[in-house]
Amino acid sequence: MEKKIIIWVVSLSLVAVALAILLPGGRKADSDPKLPWDIQITEQQQVQVFGLTLDESNLQLVRDTFQDQGKLNIFVSDQGIPALEAYFERVFLSGLRADIILTLRTDRTQLEQMMERGSRISRTSDTTHKIALSTDDQVFAAQLPITLINYVPAANLDEELVLRLFGEPADKITETETGITQWIYPGKGLSIGLNPEGRELLQYMPLKRVDAFIQQIEQNNRQYEANHETK
Numbered sequence: 001m002e003k004k005i006i007i008w009v010v011s012l013s014l015v016a017v018a019l020a021i022l023l024p025g026g027r028k029a030d031s032d033p034k035l036p037w038d039i040q041i042t043e044q045q046q047v048q049v050f051g052l053t054l055d056e057s058n059l060q061l062v063r064d065t066f067q068d069q070g071k072l073n074i075f076v077s078d079q080g081i082p083a084l085e086a087y088f089e090r091v092f093l094s095g096l097r098a099d100i101i102l103t104l105r106t107d108r109t110q111l112e113q114m115m116e117r118g119s120r121i122s123r124t125s126d127t128t129h130k131i132a133l134s135t136d137d138q139v140f141a142a143q144l145p146i147t148l149i150n151y152v153p154a155a156n157l158d159e160e161l162v163l164r165l166f167g168e169p170a171d172k173i174t175e176t177e178t179g180i181t182q183w184i185y186p187g188k189g190l191s192i193g194l195n196p197e198g199r200e201l202l203q204y205m206p207l208k209r210v211d212a213f214i215q216q217i218e219q220n221n222r223q224y225e226a227n228h229e230t231k
Helices: 002-022 059-066 108-117 135-141 159-166 207-229
Strands: 047-049 071-076 082-093 096-104 120-123 129-132 146-153 171-174 181-185 190-194 201-204
Touching: 059 082, 059 096, 071 108, 082 108, 108 135, 159 181, 159 190, 171 207, 181 207
Parallel strands: none
Antiparallel strands: 071 082, 071 129, 082 096, 096 146, 120 129, 146 201, 171 181, 181 190, 190 201
């Protein structure tokens, strides 16, 4: 009997050590796993991942799920196109660490009004401006639904690991300018950008936006190639 007890205690100790390795910082095992490859499609053809539903779950639910308020700003590209984004740095979900950037769904009129009320405007790069929201708009934005999730894992993802976790993609498209190869999973609303020189990027989008995403990459490639042919 004593021998069985000793073996049982040793087994529990090994499990505890394994969990301590897999879950950094002594985090408890997640009873409701939120893993990047666990993607569900609802009867309404909505994408669900990390316990969130695209075009339905709002920013407040994200904050509750991530246990983080994130940083909310409007970013305006050099083409003058604004986007309302929430950035969450070093988020741990089911023991996996990642940076996560969400795009919130709102119309152009609302965005322009938010920009006018913005308390601070700064430049984040040569082509992008950042606008901090007013206090009232911060409160309003918490109720807006998320429409895109950009997930940047801390761990490197190679082709073999992606195949094992996500399966074979329907298509692979290499971005001519960056060398990043996008693995496209239309039925999951997912694209995985395999970066030979940096971190990978997983993009979750509504199913209806996948075709437009592919077309944008192909258009960028044609434009890049045309610009370099003329030089």
